[in-house]
Amino acid sequence: MFSSKEQFKRRYLQRLEMMYGKRFEDTTVMEQYHALGQLVREAISSRWIETNEAYRTTKQKQVYYLSIEFLLGRLLGNNLVNLGVYGLCEEALGELGINLSEVEQCEIDAGLGNGGLGRLAACFLDSLASLDLPGHGCGIRYKHGLFDQKIVNGYQVELPEQWLRHGNVWEVKRADKAVQVRFWGEVETYYVKGRLSFKHVNAETILAVPYDMPVIGYETNTVNTLRLWNAEPAPFPTNRDALTYKRETEAVSEFLYPDDTNDEGKILRLKQQYFLVASSLHSIIRSYKKHHEDIQHLHEYVAIHINDTHPVLAIPELMRILLDEENLSWDEAWSVTTKTISYTNHTTLSEALEKWPEHIFKPLLPRIYMIVKEVNERFCRELWELYPGEWDRIERMAIVSHGLIRMAHLAIVGSHSINGVAKIHSDILKMREMKDFYDVYPTRFNNKTNGITHRRWLLKANPELSTLISESIGTDWIRSPMELRMLEAYADDSSFHHSFQAVKKKRKEILAHRIKQQTGIVVDLDSIFDVQVKRLHAYKRQLLNVFHIMYLYNRLKEDSDFEMVPRTFIFGAKASPGYHYAKKIIKLINSVADKVNSDPRVAPYMKVVFLENYRVSLAEEIIPATDLSEQISTASKEASGTGNMKFMMNGALTIGTLDGANIEIREAVGEDNIITFGLTAEQVLHYYQKGGYTSLDYYHHHKSIQTVVEQLVNGFFPNVGSEFEMIYDSLLEQNDEFFVLKDLSSYSLAQQEVERVYRDQRSWYQKSIINIAKSGYFSSDRTIKQYSDEIWGLSIR
Known part of the structure; x- marks a missing residue:
């Protein structure tokens, strides 16, 4: 990429002065960072183009990894390492009096994730490119991410995560590839040549605008793509108040995990999830159809992977496209969908297995709701044939039940592969948490122990x-x-x-x-x-x-x-x-x-x-x-x-x-x-199922345990009042759900x-x-x- 230190210095100084219209000596460290980032991104642009062209011409199967989070961290140093030029750039910049480490510090961590889920997705993208495998990420371009955490008097205070305040040197806006995403409205049914058809009318439309970021493999020519979608108002009339519509539209890609303790927050989260899958699938199908005629072969050239339950709406959305736009029969569409989509489960926590109230889901996504209901009806009929009369089992396994849509159930039924992320986790899924589904689909379940780059x-x-x-x-x-x-x-x-x-x-x-x-x-x-x-x-x-x-x-x-x-x-x-x-x-x-x-x-x-x-x-x-x-x-x-x-x-x-x-x-x-x-896990699960654990026994019979528990509420910590009563009560009144005192x-x-x-x-x-x-x-x-x-x-x- 850079043949020598001298060539690099020449190109870098030229870029720096052209970008900012001032002498090198007068530039700031932040300006030096942006110039270096721009130079690196442009230097790999030919590889990026060549990679995409190679995928198109060879018609290779490609995977699209859909995730609500991508916790990337800083990219400058990592990209220089993967390009094999970190040492060269460090030395060359040093000769110019620039400390590369200080320049790297100018980059703000991308506010696109929170924890292990997002970091795993980032590691996977790195490995895909480094192994020369055709794989891309699809996510949301959050304006503020989760939040910046400050500790004030010992308390967490949340501030907006302003990671884009200086721009993002790695992204390229693709306004020409914007996608329309529809919410609300109604579904009209009609017949065309004897076939029942559906049309989503009176919908509120927003634009999903893609921003592409290169994913550079380690010392390889492969540069894959992370496509992030930004929510923008559509440039055509709406019956809504313009400012309200603009504010609600931009909120879709403003924060990661908006508070969903009320219906308004639930609607926003559900909007986010459909926004991600609708825009991504539209883009994927559009790309596929440029080079392939028969949509029924989609699964031979495209794999869509859903990272946890957040992108599970990819299943009914793909069905909608195949049924309403490609005119496949239900059975044809279902076959293509299940062969195309695979699902990773990341939890055994019931609260993390998303469930959406029907009264929110149905009006927001009317056509998707119809498809989910149909999937549920057909699945329950299948279960009835397998387990006639076993109403309890069918109720446990239903996708729609008691006014809730169970996203994990939809993910299992609508995909060809369900994997856990460690051996014990996969075994718990098969033997306990999802045993009913494992009994029906034993070949779909497998383990893929996580890894890090x-x-x-x-x-x-x-x-x-x-x-x-x-x-x-x-x-x-x-x-x-x-x-x-x-x-x-x-x-x-x-x-x-x-x-x-x-x-x-x-x-x-x-x-x-x-x-x-x-x-x-x-x-x-x-x-x-x-x-x-x-x-x-x-x-x-x-x-x-x-x-x-x-x-x-x-x-x-x-x-x-x-x-x-x-x-x-x-x-x-x-x-x-x-x-x-x-x-x-x-x-x-x-x-x-x-x-x-x-x-x-x-x-x-x-x-x-x-x-x-x-x-x-x-x-x-x-x-x-x-x-x-x-x-x-x-x-x-x-x-x-x-x-x-x-x-x-x-x-x-x-x-x-x-x-x-x-x-x-x-x-x-x-x-x-x-x-x-x-x-052990077996002992914990036994306690949950059979009972037998009483936290008060440990409190009363272990003096050291009693002392630390009492220190939560006896004035040991000055000036906190009743601050820790919630923790105290969780241990003694609520019987210590996570066995802290036991262990x-x-x-x-x-x-x-x-x-x-x-x-x-x-x-x-x-x-x-x-x-x-x-x-x-x-x-x-x-x-x-x-x-x-x-x-x-x-x-x-």
């Missing part, structure tokens, strides 16, 4: 460790991450230990600087960096971690002989704006931090840090510096997790429950190289094992290196190859 989470995020690895085993691991297993030969190598220790200390220094800059807290570099960063949710049990910190604090205060290995407890998490319980836990974490960090008795042993506004770019600083990775969800609740993979890849040890991919990590590294505790003693013992191992640094480094060596399996390259081979049927470009 090692290029961002190791090569880019931890260059010092990457260099150490490459110096030791060569660079083949970058293309073939399973080659990391060669590091196992260095597990007992004291020289490698010394080098690894130096790398870890360097990364801890970087994070310590960030902590000091952001919070004013000075942390001990020789302490265990004990980290829990993820979405704030009760089942992820940040509360368990906090209770253990309170327990340690109490011991240090009560027992003058008690000592512990110094620890820095680091948290990062956003709570959904309407999730009040999670916000109380954020306040509790910060209250504990205030208590601990201001107490001279515990200062030599403990610090507690909450880093606000957790995001991808912050994770890239936290994860390489981590010693201990907290993966402590209630067993059976975490479908997979991907943070656990990022931490192990950077040499952190995991303390965790036997949940999600923790189980497969344990299988990979061996029981001696991970620290597990707590209830607390086991967790405490596991943490003692952490200390024991850490005191033996040789043993700790052995375990760290084995974790890195075994992490190659958890690359998203492996996951995507399995999707490609076993679900989508793609071939390499």
Whole structure:
């Protein structure tokens, strides 16, 4: 792309001065960032064009990955790494007096996602391009994303996420490919040549305008596309008040996950989901028909994958297109639809399996509602033939029941593949949560354990460790991450230990600087960096971690002989704006931090840090510096997790429950190289089904547990009043749904094992290196190859 440093400098300076009409010496760092981004995007434009042309001319099957989230992080550095020019650009810019790292800091994380769902989608796009596979993303171009989190007096405060305030250097607007999306109105029925036909009339139309972003593969010529849809008012008359129509239209692509605690919010969320699938499917079908005549062969050239239940309306929307626009019969359309669409389930939480009230769904999407009702009627007739008289079973499995449309049921019935994202998760789906459907469609269910792109989470995020690895085993691991297993030969190598220790200390220094800059807290570099960063949710049990910190604090205060290995407890998490319980836990974490960090008795042993506004770019600083990775969800609740993979890849040890991919990590590294505790998934599910757990028993019979629970409400935390009564009541009056008190003693013992191992640094480094060596399996390259081979049927470009 750039043949030499001199050529790069020439082109860069020319671009910078042309863009801003001033001398290089007078430009700002932000202007330098934008010029570099524009230069890189234009430099790969020929590859982007060639990739799309290759897909068209060879008529290769392509996958379209529909997701409500794409948590991309910063793209400049990652794109330079994938293009193989990061070092060249860094040196060339250095010669101009520009620090590339400072330029990268100007890029704001794209506000297109929140947690693991969106980060997984981003990793998958990277792997598709890096493996030369024809695959694209389809999402929404949120103006404000979720929110920017500020911590004020310990409370989460949500501010608009202004990620587009300086523009997005990576996107290209495709106004000529805008799509009309229709809401409300009525459906007229009529006959054409003896065939019943349908027409959506009196609809409110909005425009979906695509913005394309290039997805650059690692040292390959493949550049795939992430297409993001922006909602804009349609340029033709409407009976609505113009300002109200404009405001409601733009709201569709304004925020990720609008509050749906009332009907107005539910309507907006449902609008978002249909907006995503209607615009994406229109674009996909339009592209297909340019090069293929028979729509009945769609599934041979197109795979549509729905990432969780948010894009499930792709099923009835594809049926609508095939029935109303392509004039297929129901059976023909259903055959094409089910062969084209596949579905990933990401949860066993009932509240996350979306259900839409019919009284909202029907008027907003009248034709889609008719199709869903017809799908339900036909499916229930099929069930009646299989299970005559079993009304309870049919009621459980119905897509439409008791005034609700069950999106997960629609996803299963309308797709040819349903996969979980870790072995235990897929087994729970088959054997428990979706057993009724597994009995009917056993061949549709399969597992695809999640993965992460090692290029961002190791090569880019931890260059010092990457260099150490490459110096030791060569660079083949970058293309073939399973080659990391060669590091196992260095597990007992004291020289490698010394080098690894130096790398870890360097990364801890970087994070310590960030902590000091952001919070004013000075942390001990020789302490265990004990980290829990993820979405704030009760089942992820940040509360368990906090209770253990309170327990340690109490011991240090009560027992003058008690000592512990110094620890820095680091948290990062956003709570959904309407999730009040999670916000109380954020306040509790910060209250504990205030208590601990201001107490001279515990200062030599403990610090507690909450880093606000957790995001991808912050994770890239936290994860390489981590010693201990907290993966402590209630067993059976975490479908997979991907943070656990990022931490192990950077040499952190995991303390965790036997949940999600923790189980497969344990299988990979061996029981001696991970620290597990707590209830198993079987035990948790048994309690849920049969009862038998009483949290008050643990409260009354364990003095240390009673103490920390009482400290929520007895004035231990000054100036908080009744702030934590909700948490207190959840544990005792509501019987501790996620077994925090049940697992607390086991967790405490596991943490003692952490200390024991850490005191033996040789043993700790052995375990760290084995974790890195075994992490190659958890690359998203492996996951995507399995999707490609076993679900989508793609071939390499």
